[in-house]
Amino acid sequence: MSVDPAVYARLRDIADQLPQIPGIGKVEIADGEIIMMMSPVKRHELAVLRIARQLNAQLPTTHPGHIAYHGADLEDAGLGRLRNPDLMVFPEATLEGEQRAVLPHEVLLAVEIVSKSNPENDYQDKVRDYAAMGIPFYLLVDPRTGTGIVHSEPGYGSREKFVFGDRIAVGPWSLDTSGLLTYA
Known part of the structure; x- marks a missing residue:
């Protein structure tokens, strides 16, 4: 599963030097x-x-000093992975x-909204x-089907499925999914 550190370092250098291309939203390794x-659609x-x-x-109640933030890269050089989750929960001081x-x-949590083009x-x-x-929790939201899965540790052996409209528990948090929309 891991990649040679020198290969990963070279891939990271290349990824950092890629020009901005219209329609391309994220670069991952x-x-x-x-x-x-691809750049995400509005409902995503x-x-x-x-x-x-x-x-x-x-x-502020469950994890003071933490934020739910989108746009940051997530890197594990040891595994040879650079990901850009749609949303993550981590300490604000990290920024x-x-x-x-x-x-x-x-x-603490990675969230992905499934895209139409590459759900796998x-x-x-x-x-x-x-x-x-x-990462203790992974929330997968699928606007293609109006469903999702809450993966939890260890190793995501626990998988709780839900449909849009359900109130779900994601670790210590409670989320109302009734405001989520399916893709047109």
Whole structure:
């Protein structure tokens, strides 16, 4: 599962030097390859926003100093992985650091909103990667079907399925999924 550190370092350098291309939203590294992700659609981004709002309202009570934030890279150089989850929960102070990416040990929750173009990545590859990184919770939201899965530790052996409209528990947080929309 891991990649030679020199190979990963070279891939990371290449990824950092790629020009911004219209329609390409994220660059990730997995399985010894650079993966260019399509820019998300509006309903994808709306799901991220609505989940982040709910988490950020609860975090001052459950985990003071933590935030639900989108846009940061998640890197595990030892595994040879660079991911960009749609949303992560981690200490706000992490953003003050000089490192290029958030480290897995800082992350309590990773959230992915399944894209129309590459659902296997979220259902298989990222389940494997986030579990290997030791991230306690992985919330998978699928607007294609109006369903989702809450993966929890250890190794994501626990999988709780839900449908849009359910109130779900994700670790210590409670999320109302009635505001999530399916893709048109």
